[in-house]
Structures are given as structure tokens and as C-alpha cells.
Amino acid sequence: MSRIPYKIYLSEEELPRQWYNVRADMKTDHAPILNPGTLKPVTEEELSGIFCEELARQELNTKDRFIDIPEEVQDFYKMYRPSPLVRAYCLEKELDTPAHIYYKFEGSNTSGSHKLNSAVAQAYYAKKQGLTGLTTETGAGQWGTALSMACAYFGLDLKVYMVKNSAEKKPYRKAVMETYGAQVIPSPSDTTEVGRKILQEMPDTTGSLGCAISEAVEVAVTTPNTRYVLGSVLNQVLLHQSIIGLETKIAAEKYDIFPDILIGCAGGGSNLGGLMSAYMTDRLAGKKSPYFIAVEPASCPTLTRGKFAYDFCDTGKVTPLAKMYTLGSGFIPSGIHAGGLRYHGMSPILSQLYHDGFLDEARAVKQTECFEAAVRFARTEGILPAPESSHAIKVAVDEALKCRERGEKKTIIFGLSGTGYFDMMAFQEYINDELVDYVPSDEELEQGFKGIPQL
Amino acid sequence: MSRIPYKIYLSEEELPRQWYNVRADMKTDHAPILNPGTLKPVTEEELSGIFCEELARQELNTKDRFIDIPEEVQDFYKMYRPSPLVRAYCLEKELDTPAHIYYKFEGSNTSGSHKLNSAVAQAYYAKKQGLTGLTTETGAGQWGTALSMACAYFGLDLKVYMVKNSAEKKPYRKAVMETYGAQVIPSPSDTTEVGRKILQEMPDTTGSLGCAISEAVEVAVTTPNTRYVLGSVLNQVLLHQSIIGLETKIAAEKYDIFPDILIGCAGGGSNLGGLMSAYMTDRLAGKKSPYFIAVEPASCPTLTRGKFAYDFCDTGKVTPLAKMYTLGSGFIPSGIHAGGLRYHGMSPILSQLYHDGFLDEARAVKQTECFEAAVRFARTEGILPAPESSHAIKVAVDEALKCRERGEKKTIIFGLSGTGYFDMMAFQEYINDELVDYVPSDEELEQGFKGIPQL
Numbered sequence: 001m002s003r004i005p006y007k008i009y010l011s012e013e014e015l016p017r018q019w020y021n022v023r024a025d026m027k028t029d030h031a032p033i034l035n036p037g038t039l040k041p042v043t044e045e046e047l048s049g050i051f052c053e054e055l056a057r058q059e060l061n062t063k064d065r066f067i068d069i070p071e072e073v074q075d076f077y078k079m080y081r082p083s084p085l086v087r088a089y090c091l092e093k094e095l096d097t098p099a100h101i102y103y104k105f106e107g108s109n110t111s112g113s114h115k116l117n118s119a120v121a122q123a124y125y126a127k128k129q130g131l132t133g134l135t136t137e138t139g140a141g142q143w144g145t146a147l148s149m150a151c152a153y154f155g156l157d158l159k160v161y162m163v164k165n166s167a168e169k170k171p172y173r174k175a176v177m178e179t180y181g182a183q184v185i186p187s188p189s190d191t192t193e194v195g196r197k198i199l200q201e202m203p204d205t206t207g208s209l210g211c212a213i214s215e216a217v218e219v220a221v222t223t224p225n226t227r228y229v230l231g232s233v234l235n236q237v238l239l240h241q242s243i244i245g246l247e248t249k250i251a252a253e254k255y256d257i258f259p260d261i262l263i264g265c266a267g268g269g270s271n272l273g274g275l276m277s278a279y280m281t282d283r284l285a286g287k288k289s290p291y292f293i294a295v296e297p298a299s300c301p302t303l304t305r306g307k308f309a310y311d312f313c314d315t316g317k318v319t320p321l322a323k324m325y326t327l328g329s330g331f332i333p334s335g336i337h338a339g340g341l342r343y344h345g346m347s348p349i350l351s352q353l354y355h356d357g358f359l360d361e362a363r364a365v366k367q368t369e370c371f372e373a374a375v376r377f378a379r380t381e382g383i384l385p386a387p388e389s390s391h392a393i394k395v396a397v398d399e400a401l402k403c404r405e406r407g408e409k410k411t412i413i414f415g416l417s418g419t420g421y422f423d424m425m426a427f428q429e430y431i432n433d434e435l436v437d438y439v440p441s442d443e444e445l446e447q448g449f450k451g452i453p454q455l
Numbered sequence: 456m457s458r459i460p461y462k463i464y465l466s467e468e469e470l471p472r473q474w475y476n477v478r479a480d481m482k483t484d485h486a487p488i489l490n491p492g493t494l495k496p497v498t499e500e501e502l503s504g505i506f507c508e509e510l511a512r513q514e515l516n517t518k519d520r521f522i523d524i525p526e527e528v529q530d531f532y533k534m535y536r537p538s539p540l541v542r543a544y545c546l547e548k549e550l551d552t553p554a555h556i557y558y559k560f561e562g563s564n565t566s567g568s569h570k571l572n573s574a575v576a577q578a579y580y581a582k583k584q585g586l587t588g589l590t591t592e593t594g595a596g597q598w599g600t601a602l603s604m605a606c607a608y609f610g611l612d613l614k615v616y617m618v619k620n621s622a623e624k625k626p627y628r629k630a631v632m633e634t635y636g637a638q639v640i641p642s643p644s645d646t647t648e649v650g651r652k653i654l655q656e657m658p659d660t661t662g663s664l665g666c667a668i669s670e671a672v673e674v675a676v677t678t679p680n681t682r683y684v685l686g687s688v689l690n691q692v693l694l695h696q697s698i699i700g701l702e703t704k705i706a707a708e709k710y711d712i713f714p715d716i717l718i719g720c721a722g723g724g725s726n727l728g729g730l731m732s733a734y735m736t737d738r739l740a741g742k743k744s745p746y747f748i749a750v751e752p753a754s755c756p757t758l759t760r761g762k763f764a765y766d767f768c769d770t771g772k773v774t775p776l777a778k779m780y781t782l783g784s785g786f787i788p789s790g791i792h793a794g795g796l797r798y799h800g801m802s803p804i805l806s807q808l809y810h811d812g813f814l815d816e817a818r819a820v821k822q823t824e825c826f827e828a829a830v831r832f833a834r835t836e837g838i839l840p841a842p843e844s845s846h847a848i849k850v851a852v853d854e855a856l857k858c859r860e861r862g863e864k865k866t867i868i869f870g871l872s873g874t875g876y877f878d879m880m881a882f883q884e885y886i887n888d889e890l891v892d893y894v895p896s897d898e899e900l901e902q903g904f905k906g907i908p909q910l
Contacts, residue, residue, distance in 0.1 A: 005467040006533040012460040078461040079545065079837050090534065090608075108563045110839045110874070152834035153545075172627075172879035179830060179839065179882045375634060379607035382534050384565045384634065419565070421876045424627035427634045 006089060008251040010082040016250070017074065018066040020242040020277050021058075023235060023349060025284040028356055029062055030348035031323035034310065039455065042320050049221060050228050051236075054125040058236040067239065069121075070128075076120045076153060080109040081243070085251040085413075090380045092400070099403035101396060102257065103416040104248045104275060105383070110176075111146035113340075113386060113418030114271050115231050118240035119143070122229045123150035133157035133226040135219045137187065137212030139166055140339030140388070141173030142418060143231030148180035157226075161187040161215045164207035166339065173422050187212040194218055194316065208332065209343070210315020217318055232268025233313060233322075233347050241274025248413065249278035261399055262290040263414040265391035266303065266362070267340045269347030275415040276359075283358055290413070293399075294354070294362040295391040297370075299438045300333035302326065302346045303362035305445055308355050311452050313345060321453070324351040328448030334438040336367045337426035338387040340418075344448070363395055366437040370394045371430040374420070386418035387426055461544060463706040465537040471705070472529065473521040475697040475732050476513075478690060478804060480739040483811055484517055485803040486778035489765065494910065497775050504676060505683050506691075509580040513691040522694065524576075525583075531575045531608060535564040536698070540706040540868075545835045547855070554858035556851060557712065558871040559703045559730060560838070565631075568795075568841060568873030569726050570601035570686050573695035577684045578605035588612035588681040590674045592642065592667030594621055595794030595843070596628030597873060598686030603635035612681075616642040616670045619662035621794065628877050642667040649673055649771065663787065664798070665770020672773055687723025688768060688777075688802050696729025703868065704733035716854055717745040718869040720846035721758065721817070722795045724802030730870040731814075738813055745868070748854075749809070749817040750846040752825075754893045755788035757781065757801045758817035760900060763810050766907050768800060776908070779806040783903035789893040791822045792881035793842040799903070818850055821892040825849045826885040829875070841873035842881055 023029060032041035047056035058067065069077070088101040095101075106114035126134055134156055138144030144160040151158040160182050167174050167186040174184045187207045188195040192215040198205060205211075213230075220228035231237060252259065262279060264272030272294050283289035294303055302325050311326040313319040325346045327333075333342040346354075353359040367387070374390035376397070377383070385393060396414040403410050420427060429435045478484060487496035502511035513522065524532070543556040550556075561569035581589055589611055593599030599615040606613040615637050622629050622641040629639045642662045643650040647670040653660060660666075668685075675683035686692060707714065717734055719727030727749050738744035749758055757780050766781040768774040780801045782788075788797040801809075808814040822842070829845035831852070832838070840848060851869040858865050875882065884890045895903075 007467075009464050012462075075544075076837075079541075086534075089530075110833070110837055110876075112876075149834075149837055153837070171883075175879040175883040175886070176839065176876075178886050179879075180834060378565070379604075379635060382531075382565055382604055382608070384631065421565075421567075421631075424630040424634075428626075428630040431630070431633050 004087050004255050007084040007086050008255065009084050010247060010251055012078055014250055015074065015077065015082055016243055016246040018068050019239045020246060020281065021061060021064055021067055021239050022277055022280050023062050024065040025281055026352065027284065028352060030352040034321040036312065036317065036320055050217065052125045052129050052131065052227050054129070055122060055236050058239055059234060070124060073121050073124050080116065082247050083108065085248055088381055091377060094376070094380045095397065095400050095404065097400040097404040098407060098409040099400040100409070100411045101400055102413045104244060104413065105416045106244060107383070107386065107416060107419035111142060111149055112421060113142040113146065114241060114244060114274060115143045115146035116149060117243050117274070118231060118237045118270065119146035119150040121240045123147065123154045123156055126156060126227060127154040131156070131225050131227055133223060134229050135159045135216040135226060136229050136231070137161045137209060137216045139163050139209045139342065141166060141170055141422060142340060144182070145173065145176050146231070147229065148177040148182040151182065152180040158182040159219055160184045161212040163187055163209055163212050169425065170422060187215050189215065192218045208315055210329065213314040214316035214318050232270040233345065235349060237270045238273035238347060238349055241270050242277035244274035244415065245277035245279060248275065257411060259290040259413040260410040261293060261412045263293045263295060263392045263395050263412065265341060265388050265415070265417060266294040266296050266346065266350065267343045267388065269350040271415055271417040273347055273350050280353070280358065292360045293395055294359060295395045296362060296364050297336055297338055297341050297391065298364040298366045299336045299440065300327065300342050301364045302344065303354055304364045307449055307452060308351060309452050310455050311345060322348045324348045325354065326452060327445060328451035330451035331448035336438065337423060338367065338391065340388040341391065365391055365394050368435050368437050371427070371435060373397050375430070383416065384420045385416060386420045387423050389415070389417045392416070459542050459710050462539040462541050463710065464539050465702060465706055467533055469705055470529065470532065470537055471698055471701040473523055474694045475701060475736065476516060476519055476522055476694050477732055477735055478517050479520040480736060481807065482739065483807060485807040489776040491767065491772065491775055505672065507580045507584050507586065507682050509584070510577060510691050513694055514689060525579060528576050528579050535571065537702050538563065540703055543836055546832060549831070549835045550852065550855050550859065552855040552859040553862060553864040554855040555864070555866045556855055557868045559699060559868065560871045561699060562838070562841065562871060562874035566597060566601035566604055567876060568597040568601065569696060569699060569729060570598045571604060572698050572729070573686060573692045573725065574601035574605040576695045578602065578609045578611055581611060581682060582609040586611065586680050586682055588614070588678060589684050590614045590671040590681060591684050591686070592616045592664060592671045594618050594664045594797065596621060596625055596877060597795060599637070600628065600631050601686070602684065603632040603637040606637065607635040613637040614674055615639045616667040618642055618664055618667050624880065625877060642670050644670065647673045663770055665784065668769040669771035669773050687725040688800065690804060692725045693728035693802060693804055696725050697732035699729035699870065700732035700734060703730065712866060714745040714868040715865040716748065716867045718748045718750060718847045718850050718867065720796060720843050720870070720872060721749040721751050721801065721805065722798045722843065724805040726870055726872040728802055728805050735808070735813065747815045748850055749814060750850045751817060751819050752791055752793055752796050752846065753819040753821045754791050754895065755782065755797050756819040757799065758809055759819045762904055762907060763806060764907050765910050766800060777803045779803045780809065781907060782900060783906035785906035786903035791893065792878060793822065793846065795843040796846065820846055820849050823890050823892050826882065826890060828852050830885070838871065839875045840871055841875045842878050844870070844872045847871070
């Protein structure tokens with residue numbers, strides 16, 4: 001075996017040409033998504049009122065293991081993919097560990113994260129269907145940025161409802177989206193019925209993801225030739241994000257690398273679901289596979305302390321119901337800086353895999369621990385990670401230190417899903433020792449669980 | 456010839472192991488740098504009071520065409536290099552041009568620019584000499600960030616004097632440097648004699664690069680085991696940045712690509728000097744070579760409207776004198792957003808090459824034109840460029856459109872020296888139509904020229 005380089009790149013020819021649909025291999029399919037009005041499984045036709053037709057089809061596809069990546073999407077991918085699988089030689093040295101640490105780096109595109117992988121696909125299908133515009137919501141801003149880039153490329157109008165609090169605290173995230181031609185509307189706004197209603201009831205609200213979703217959906221269904229898109233949780237998103245794991249496995253196998261442990265942060269599940277895709281195939285087929293760890297914030301402990309139940313995907317209760325791990329759609333996570341992980345629910349696919357023991361472990365970590373790991377990583381490996389990705393770093397470091405204690409030479413791969421360039425306020429607070437941790441009490445969680453509907 | 460991929464990456468084995476010292480090949484060496492006290496050529500010993508010994512040697516080296524890149528620096532390079540040579544297929548399509556456009560992308564490391572190439576080298580030599588700290592100044596913040604990363608990696612203390620105006624307008628740039636452990640001091644400050652003097656005379660000043668240099672130099676020469684470092688203009692910096700051009704040429708030749716035109720933005724000259732290095736070898740040897748274009752801001756037209764004369768490298772007149780194109784060390788460029796190009800002088804090497812006709816052309820462009828090209832580029836190629844790099848994009852687009860008019864299939868390579876993620880205020884102003892252009896009048900320039908010393 002030749003020496004492993006710092007960065008393993010695939011050639012353009014080696015880029016996967018199909019996404020992998022893990023659902024086709026699952027022993028138990030996730031429970032069907034329900035129409036919130038009828039409480040019956042949603043149909044493709046119903047979904048097509050909100051989503052593009054092809055995306056509605058993908059959402060419900062349980063049969064096709066592989067789905068062709070359209071050539072136009074492949075062409076866009078080639079502008080920023082393959083992403084490198086990086087050997088963290090310097091971090092290993094810093095930790096003095098016998099473990100081999102790798103990370104799949106998804107942050108070297110302008111959106112700053114893996115979100116672009118699905119944004120491009122969703123914008124492409126919208127264009128192909130003859131739509132002229134899309135709407136979405138964004139919290140931390142990574143999804144909104146990714147979709148802005150994709151819509152600029154395919155020539156689609158885009159309205160992004162950005163949680164007001166975020167829009168005010170991250171004016172430069174807003175500016176990036178506007179540079180790509182998107183219209184960014186702080187939510188709640190007076191541009192929708194639901195927004196006006198909320199403003200009337202709570203004039204001083206700083207907004208929430210739930211409200212932003214409701215506004216975006218309202219505009220999508222009331223504007224001609226327009227649909228709504230979402231950057232996580234959905235099956236279609238996990239499908240598109242499978243490119244991460246497929247590339248990872250091809251790159252690893254070129255150098256006979258087999259991960260003993262695979263680690264990813266999990267908010268809605270798009271990053272971890274993507275990263276573990278190609279290895280989950282093996283697990284589901286009973287073959288040798290890594291030990292999978294999902295990392296979530298202790299302040300929003302969906303997998304570790306949530307309930308596995310049917311719940312709404314949004315606070316406004318306008319979306320379909322999914323069976324998933326949830327803290328209750330009314331649960332408002334504290335204002336931690338990993339905004340991308342502040343979601344009350346979890347991808348139905350990941351939830352089912354976790355419930356069935358195929359996703360081995362979920363671990364909740366505190367944000368100060370994550371920032372500590374993030375700074376250590378930045379100073380040794382160069383890259384300043386996103387607060388979200390830092391959750392995976394924290395657990396990778398912990399596992400590598402365990403290897404040191406036990407003298408084990410394990411191979412660890414974690415997902416470095418993005419960069420923190422637009423999160424410097426958070427790093428500043430960490431450096432100034434102003435960051436606090438928050439762990440909800442059992443009573444608080446019980447309060448949230450009360451909001452889960454009894455079906 | 457096989458189809459050219461979107462991105463050409465070199466393998467780790469193909470990475471250059473030596474820097475190229477263009478000075479050894481120059482027909483006419485640049486005039487010697489003068490000690491400001493004696494007005495005699497500075498000696499290595501004199502320079503070693505300010506710079507590390509090895510860097511002082513490199514600064515004066517006229518003989519060695521190639522200088523080994525230390526293994527420790529190569530190891531750091533491997534974390535973020537090689538940088539890709541990208542075929543701008545989408546931009547070509549958008550411009551409907553028969554030209555082939557390529558860009559060498561130096562922005563995919565956390566510092567966001569090519570500056571890291573020299574920062575790592577300078578920090579390494581400081582560490583090797585047994586120094587414990589470095590000082591520097593930063594304006595736009597790219598150099599300060601790069602050096603912070605390098606100092607964190609090698610375990611060196613770093614004090615960055617950041618122009619007060621920038622520190623206030625770019626708090627997140629400051630936060631990045633602090634995250635990497637640097638101490639960032641808005642300049643002028645009360646931490647130095649020269650700073651206190653300036654504050655006494657002009658208590659409301661927002662600072663200038665000249666003042667920040669003076670403070671950084673004062674601290675370096677009065678603190679034990681500490682030296683001063685600079686991110687552009689110097690010969691040593693162009694030497695380290697030659698890695699850009701060396702990689703470019705190796706990547707291009709793998710696919711039989713020969714650039715007819717090579718374009719780079721030029722402030723102090725580090726980026727363009729680096730990019731054209733390997734092709735300038737051929738020019739100086741009388742072989743076939745590209746047409747070299749330096750692009751500078753119309754508001755700071757050093758090459759296009761400056762004088763070729765001995766001048767101070769800083770406003771405070773504490774640094775040695777160099778013969779270069781200059782607008783006068785007292786010239787204060789208007790507050791354009793390409794802070795990295797707001798320098799009154801130019802690398803002595805580039806100045807001499809331009810004077811002798813080896814650097815073919817300098818072109819001055821207005822910032823609004825650059826932002827227009829930047830947004831067009833971002834929306835087609837994905838990457839949001841730095842305002843500095845946008846100068847090169849603007850001219851590359853112009854040349855490609857010329858090719859369309861004339862039906863010429865020229866090959867254009869330009870340097871995409873960095874990303875604009877920390878420059879969103881500028882893009883916001885552009886989007887809001889609030890950006891203005893400024894072109895100094897002949898009278899203003901004459902005023903600046905009066906500050907050039909008569910030797």
C-alpha cells in the first residue's frame with residue numbers, strides 16, 4: 001500500500017453518477033408520512049402541490065437503490081466536487097494517538113457546507129419542470145446560501161424567509177444570498193398571511209424556523225410556477241447527500257482504508273445520512289461496517305432524549321407528519337450557535353435506522369466542548385470549522401484519545417460538513433469566555449412532549 | 456489530448472519542492488534596497504535585526520535560481536495545496552466566448568487567500584531560528600489571518616497591528632485571528648512610542664498601513680526573540696509565492712495547455728509575482744511565453760501612473776528605501792474595498808520587470824466594474840471572489856469578450872487569489888448601488904510625488 005497523502009481526491013471520472021437510496025435497502029421502512037388534514041399517507045400528487053414532481057417521486061421512492069444524477073447536476077458538482085477525504089496527520093500528532101483520523105471536507109465551496117449537494121439537485125428539477133421560482137426558509141444561513149447559488153446558476157427566482165433573529169445577527173449571510181440574487185425576507189414578515197397573524201399576536205417576536213417554514217410554504221402554494229424546497233430531514237435530501245458517503249468510500253478503498261468508526265453531526269440528518277450512506281449499505285447487507293455515531297447538541301437532544309413518534313415537521317403544524325425522534329414541534333431549543341442543529345425532529349430514515357440499531361449510537365455534547373475541539377482543530381489542521389461540524393470533531397477527538405489510552409489503532413472518519421467563516425460571533429464569544437451551555441431539564445422536555453399529537 | 460476536467464489537481468508527489476527565485480534570471484537586477492539612515496545598500500546583517508536570518512538571506516539572494524522548500528513547510532503546504540487550476544467552463548458559456556479561461560484558485564484555505572504560502576514559510580524560519588514571537592501589520596486582514604494560522608501551527612506568539620478603521624469595520628476578521636491565538640491591536644495604539652506620538656498629534660485618526668507598519672517594527676526590534684514579517688512587496692515573499700506559478704505550469708502542461716494571456720491583480724505584487732513566476736523564466740530565457748497583464752485599481756494606479764524611483768516602503772519612513780513604481784509614500788488611496796491593493800508602491804522585482812518590458816502591461820480598473828465582474832463570476836462559477844481578485848476577473852472577462860468579437864480562441868489564465876467571505880459589507884454596498892469610484896486627478900498625484908525623496 002502506498003503512503004496515504006494528506007488529501008485524497010477522486011478524479012472527475014471517478015465521481016459517482018448515481019445517488020444511493022438507502023430506503024430501498026432498509027429492513028423496516030420508516031412509517032409513512034401523513035397528510036396533516038386526513039392523517040392518511042401522503043400521495044405523490046399531494047406532495048407535488050408543494051414540491052417539484054420529480055422530488056415528490058424521490059421522496060416516496062422505496063424501490064430504486066440507485067437514481068441517476070442528471071448530467072446538468074453532475075456538471076455543477078464538478079465545479080466543487082469531489083471533496084477531499086483528508087488524513088488529519090497534524091491532529092493525530094497533536095493528540096499523540098495511534099488512531100488514524102480522516103475527515104470528509106464539504107466546506108470548500110462558497111455556501112460553506114454540504115448543503116449545496118441537495119440545493120443544486122432541487123433547483124435543477126425545478127428548472128426542468130418549467131418552474132420560475134422557489135421559496136425556502138433558513139436559520140443559520142447555510143442552506144439559504146447554497147440554494148441562492150443554485151438558483152443563480154439555473155436562473156430561478158428565490159425567496160428566502162430567514163429567521164429574523166438570524167437575519168439581524170448575521171447580516172453578512174444575508175448579503176451573500178443577496179449577492180447571488182435571492183430575495184431575503186426576515187421572518188415573521190408582513191408578506192404572508194401567517195406572518196401578519198404572528199406579528200399581530202407577537203409584535204416583538206424574533207422569529208423561529210417554524211414560522212419561517214410556514215411563510216415559505218404559503219408563498220410557494222400561492223405563487224404561480226413556484227414550489228417550496230427544504231434542506232434537510234426529507235428522504236430526497238438524504239438521497240442527494242449520499243454523494244458524500246459514496247465519494248468517501250471510493251476514496252478510502254483506493255488506499256485500503258476501512259473506518260472502524262464513522263462520526264457525523266446530526267440536526268435534521270442530511271449530513272450524517274449522506275456521510276454514512278455507502279457504508280450503511282454494507283451494514284444492512286450484514287457485511288462488515290463501521291460503528292456509526294450521531295452527534296447532537298446537549299441543548300437539543302433529539303435522538304438521545306427524544307421520543308420516537310409521529311410529529312409535525314414544523315412549529316406551525318402546516319407540514320405533513322413524520323414518524324421520527326422528536327422533542328415535540330413546540331420545543332424551542334436554546335440559542336446555541338450551531339443553528340443548523342437546532343431542530344426538534346430528525347430525518348425519518350435516520351430515526352428508523354437508529355430505532356432498529358443500525359445507527360449504533362447517538363451522543364449529546366455541550367457547545368463549549370465543541371468550540372474547544374474546534375479551536376484545537378483549527379490551530380492544528382488549519383481549517384476553521386462550522387459550529388455544527390465541531391460536534392463531530394469533539395467526538396472524533398474523544399475517540400482518538402480513547403485509542404491512545406487503550407493503545408488501539410482504530411481508523412476514524414468524521415464529516416467536516418462546513419466552515420465557520422460566517423460564525424465568528426460565536427468564536428469571539430468562546431474566546432472571550434462568554435459562551436454558556438444549556439441542557440434542558442426533564443421537566444422542560446416533558447413540556448415539549450406534550451405537544452406531540454396523539455394519533 | 457484527453458478532455459480537460461473542471462479542476463486540475465496535482466498529486467502530492469507532483470508538488471514543487473523548490474521555490475523559484477526569478478531574480479537570478481533577471482537581465483537587470485532591481486536597484487539595491489537602501490538603509491534609510493546611511494542611504495547605502497542594506498546588508499544581510501542590517502536586515503537580520505528586523506527579519507529572521509534566513510529570510511534576510513533570501514531577500515538579498517540574487518544567485519540561486521531554486522531554493523529548497525523545507526520539509527516542515529512542505530508538510531503544511533500539503534494540508535491545503537496543491538490548489539486547483541480550474542477550467543471556467545460555465546463562465547466561458549456565459550460569455551459565449553471561444554476563449555478558454557482558467558483560474559488558479561488560491562482561496563480554499565481558511566485565510567482565504569494566497570497569503571498563507573509565505574506566512575507558513577516565514578513562521579517556519581522564525582521557529583527554526585529559535586524566535587518566540589513575530590509582529591506584523593494588516594489592512595484588509597488576509598495577511599494577518601494567514602500569519603495567525605502559521606503562528607498557531609508553529610507555536611509562535613503573534614502581535615498583529617491592524618489598521619483601526621479595518622479592525623472596527625471588520626470585527627470578524629479580527630475574531631478569526633484571535634481564534635488562532637494572535638493578539639490583534641487596533642493601530643495607532645498606546646502600546647508603542649510611535650503610536651502614542653501619533654495619537655497625541657491626531658487623536659481621532661482611524662489609522663493607516665504606514666502607521667501600523669511603524670508600530671509593528673518598533674515592537675519587533677524592542678522585544679527579545681522577536682522579528683517583524685511582511686506579506687507582500689519583498690523579494691522573499693515573491694520567492695515563496697512562486698509556488699503558485701510553478702504549480703500552475705505543471706498542471707497546465709499535463710493537459711497541453713499554454714496560456715496566451717496571464718492575468719493577476721497587483722497591490723504589492725505578491726500574487727501576480729507568484730502566479731507568473733514559472734512562465735517568466737521562459738520569457739527571460741527568450742522562449743515562448745504568455746502576455747502578462749497586471750491589474751491595479753484606478754484609485755491607486757501605481758504602475759500605470761506612478762513614478763519609477765527610490766521611495767520608502769511605509770508612510771512612517773522607518774523602512775528601507777526601494778526603487779519601485781510609487782505614488783509617493785505619503786499618498787493615501789481612497790477607501791476602496793480592495794484593501795489588499797491599496798499600496799502606494801510595488802514589489803521592486805515586478806517594478807523592474809515592468810520597466811524592462813518583461814511584464815507586458817498594467818491596466819487600471821474601477822472598483823464598480825470589478826464588483827460587476829465579481830458578481831457575474833460568483834453566479835456562474837459558484838465562488839464568491841475577493842474584491843482584490845475581482846480585478847483580475849474583470850480583465851479576464853474583457854479579454855474573453857475581445858476574443859468573441861475577433862473570433863480568437865485564446866487561452867487565458869488568471870489568478871483567483873482569494874475569496875470575499877469577509878468582504879460582504881462591500882458586496883452589500885455594490886448590491887445596494889452605494890459603491891462609488893474614485894480616480895485621483897493629476898494634481899493629487901503630483902502632490903504625492905512631492906513626497907518621493909530626492910536621492
